[in-house]
Amino acid sequence: MSAETVEKAIATKPAEALLSKRRKKLVSDPLVDENPITIQVLGICSALAVTTQMKPTLVMAISVIFVVVMSNLVISLMRNTIPSRVRIIVQLAVVATLVTLVSEVLKAFAYDMYKELSVFVGLIITNCIVMGRLEAFALGNKPYDSVLDGFGSALGYSWIILAVAFFRELLGSGAVFGLPVYESISSLFGPDFKLATNGLMVSPVGAFIILGLIIWVQRTKTGYVEH
Amino acid sequence: MQQSNTYIITFSVILTVVLGLLLSGTSQLLGPMQKEAIALDNKKQILGAVIPGEEIAAMTPQEVNEYYNNRIASVVVDINGKVVTEQNGVAVTAETVDIAKNYKKSADERLYPVYMFHSDGNPDDVANYVLPLYGAGLWDAIWGYISLDTDMNTVGGITLAHAGETPGLGARITEPGVQARYEGKTIFDESGDLVAIEMQKGEGKDYSDDPHSVDGMSGATITAKGVNNMLQNYLGYYKAYIENKKSSTAVAVL
Numbered sequence: 001m002s003a004e005t006v007e008k009a010i011a012t013k014p015a016e017a018l019l020s021k022r023r024k025k026l027v028s029d030p031l032v033d034e035n036p037i038t039i040q041v042l043g044i045c046s047a048l049a050v051t052t053q054m055k056p057t058l059v060m061a062i063s064v065i066f067v068v069v070m071s072n073l074v075i076s077l078m079r080n081t082i083p084s085r086v087r088i089i090v091q092l093a094v095v096a097t098l099v100t101l102v103s104e105v106l107k108a109f110a111y112d113m114y115k116e117l118s119v120f121v122g123l124i125i126t127n128c129i130v131m132g133r134l135e136a137f138a139l140g141n142k143p144y145d146s147v148l149d150g151f152g153s154a155l156g157y158s159w160i161i162l163a164v165a166f167f168r169e170l171l172g173s174g175a176v177f178g179l180p181v182y183e184s185i186s187s188l189f190g191p192d193f194k195l196a197t198n199g200l201m202v203s204p205v206g207a208f209i210i211l212g213l214i215i216w217v218q219r220t221k222t223g224y225v226e227h
Numbered sequence: 228m229q230q231s232n233t234y235i236i237t238f239s240v241i242l243t244v245v246l247g248l249l250l251s252g253t254s255q256l257l258g259p260m261q262k263e264a265i266a267l268d269n270k271k272q273i274l275g276a277v278i279p280g281e282e283i284a285a286m287t288p289q290e291v292n293e294y295y296n297n298r299i300a301s302v303v304v305d306i307n308g309k310v311v312t313e314q315n316g317v318a319v320t321a322e323t324v325d326i327a328k329n330y331k332k333s334a335d336e337r338l339y340p341v342y343m344f345h346s347d348g349n350p351d352d353v354a355n356y357v358l359p360l361y362g363a364g365l366w367d368a369i370w371g372y373i374s375l376d377t378d379m380n381t382v383g384g385i386t387l388a389h390a391g392e393t394p395g396l397g398a399r400i401t402e403p404g405v406q407a408r409y410e411g412k413t414i415f416d417e418s419g420d421l422v423a424i425e426m427q428k429g430e431g432k433d434y435s436d437d438p439h440s441v442d443g444m445s446g447a448t449i450t451a452k453g454v455n456n457m458l459q460n461y462l463g464y465y466k467a468y469i470e471n472k473k474s475s476t477a478v479a480v481l
Contacts, residue, residue, distance in 0.1 A: 049394055083235045090242060097246045101253055108257040111264035119391065204395060 026148040030156035032222065037160040038215045039224065042128035046120050047161045048207040054177045056116050057165035061158035063102045065151065067124050068133060071095045072150030075138040082139070091134045092125070099124045129157055164210045172201030266322075270295045275386035276374035277344045277355045280403050299357075300343045300350040306335045308467030314338065326361045326370065334464055341468065344374065355383045356472065358465050362457030365449040367391035369400065369457060375414070379473045382424065385409040387454065397450030408434075408441040414462055421466055423459045426451040 016023070036042045043064075050060045074094050075082070082090050103121045106114040114121070124130065133153050138146040169175055174182025174197045182195040200206050218224070270291055271283050286294065301321030303311045311319055321340030329337040342357035343350070355374040362369055367390035374383040387400040399405050409424060416422045422439050430445035443451050462469070 081238065083230060083238055085230065086235055086239060089239075093242060093246055097250060100250055104253050104257050104261070108260035108264060111261075111268050115268070115388075119394070 023145065023148050026145060027152035027155070030149075030152040031159065032156075032218065033224075035156045035160065035218075036129045036132075036153050037157055037211070038218050040132075042132060043157055044211075046123060046127060047157075047164060047211065048204045050117060050120050051161050051165040051168055051207050052172065052202055053169050053175075054162070054165045056113060057161050059106070059110070059113050060117060060120065061154075061161060063106075063121060064124055064127065064129070064157055065154040066102060067095065067098045068130050068150040068154040069147055070098050071130060072133055072138040072146040073143055074098075075134050076141060076143040076146035079139050079141075087139065088131075088135075091131060095130050095134070096125050129153055160211075160214065163214060164207055167210045168201045168206050171198045172206060173197060267291060270299075272386045272388060273299065273342050273357055273372050276357050276372040276384045297347055298344055300345055300353075302341050302343070304339050304341060304465075304468045306337070306339070306464060306467065308465075308469075308471045311338060326359050327368065330361045334460075337464070339464060339468070341465070342372070353377060358461065360387075360457045360461045362453055362460060364389050364392045364400075364453040365397050365447075366393070369450070369453055371400075371457075373409070373458070373462075375469070379469045380413045380415050382409050382412045382414065389450075392450050393447070396444070397447040399444050399447060400450060400454060405444060411438075412441065413438040421462055423455070423462050425455050 030036060034040065037044065037047055046060065046064075051057050071091070071094050075091060078090075099122060102124070103114070106117070106121060133146075133150050137149045141149070166176065169177075170181065174180060174195060182197065186194050198206075201210075267288055274283055274291070274295060283291065303319050303321050303324060305311050313319055319338060321342060324338045324340045326340075329339075340359060342359075343353045344355040344357060346352040346354065355376060356379065357372050357374045360371045360373060369387065369389045369392065371385060371387035373385045375381065376383050385406050387406060389398060389400060392398040392400065408426075412424045414421060414423050416439065424439050424441060426441050427434065427443045428448050428451070430443050432442055434440045434442055
């Protein structure tokens with residue numbers, strides 16, 4: 001036996017495994033059972049607006065993951081020093097700073113994407129998922145747990161908007177990630193055959209329909225009922 | 228202790244300073260790259276008025292710069308159509324003229340850049356004249372570039388951009404489908420008066436018989452009005468230059 005293990009044995013409470021069952025649940029719960037979009041119905045606005053194509057949606061998803069994880073980490077690190085009377089303002093300042101950072105980086109390195117996402121990057125500030133996780137989790141939990149919780153929630157948001165974007169781009173523009181899928185399928189059936197795209201899917205209405213269908217399928221499977 | 232006013236104020240001040248430094252630092256660090264990105268975007272917009280958007284989208288930034296340098300010549304004029312090469316002792320080039328800043332001055336004090344799209348390596352063989360546009364949409368500034376054929380009447384193409392129009396409504400001015408509606412329209416009527424081109428209210432009507440009207444955008448009438456005003460204003464400011472070119476090409480044809 002090495003000295004290290006002896007020391008561990010002496011410790012009053014053994015350290016929790018890096019990915020214990022409880023921590024895995026922090027990440028996996030928001031994916032389906034506690035999904036921010038389909039169950040908590042948060043962050044709908046951006047889910048409708050940015051999901052006409054996969055590419056901007058992916059950038060949006062990455063931005064949200066970054067903002068949620070980082071703000072959860074920062075707030076959790078400061079949680080014992082934040083005066084409770086101004087905590088909302090403090091959260092807002094941290095979130096706004098992170099969002100501005102994302103927006104500045106996009107402006108410098110992906111200007112086209114910056115133009116396309118326009119106000120929606122800025123609107124991550126008002127995405128209820130961000131503030132919701134800060135209030136509900138990061139203020140009362142340790143940094144590592146908070147990061148996992150934020151990552152889970154943001155991932156839950158991301159996979160839903162990516163799924164919506166997949167169907168909207170496929171049905172609305174006949175493409176996936178800009179690749180013309182419909183064209184290649186049509187060409188298999190001869191020159192006169194052409195798969196028609198659905199214009200409804202390009203408008204925000206299409207997002208409502210797809211999102212509704214996803215929620216329907218999910219609730220049928222999990223048996224979730226609104227209280 | 229944590230609830231005392233002094234603590235709250237101190238905490239807020241420190242937080243503000245730290246976040247402020249972080250933001251201004253980032254802005255300083257990324258500033259040059261952002262400027263480059265904006266300049267490149269500007270070139271893309273100018274080119275967008277004369278060549279299809281897909282072609283530009285397929286180019287790398289270097290290719291865009293190269294294409295721009297080979298195919299675009301530029302000149303700066305004043306409200307009377309006279310060429311301006313320096314102002315207050317500082318040399319003036321079209322690329323250094325900030326349209327948005329000039330917009331704040333009165334119309335006859337502004338500088339007006341003109342971009343000429345010419346055949347490869349031959350600046351005298353001009354195919355299109357590209358004129359910048361700037362104005363107000365519903366929420367914020369809108370701008371763009373319009374290209375005129377050598378008759379200085381027929382529109383070759385237009386690019387429009389905006390700072391904060393409503394996505395799905397006014398923001399549709401950036402869509403190729405909307406911009407394509409301007410192609411082939413004319414800005415002068417039969418008697419030679421400048422009437423520009425007017426985007427109409429409502430969408431889905433056919434205006435192919437009317438050379439001065441284009442189909443509107445449903446739900447974005449105010450943005451369309453902004454575009455109309457912008458076109459009317461800026462073509463008006465360039466009128467002296469346009470008339471000038473018109474008469475000189477007429478002479479050349481004779």
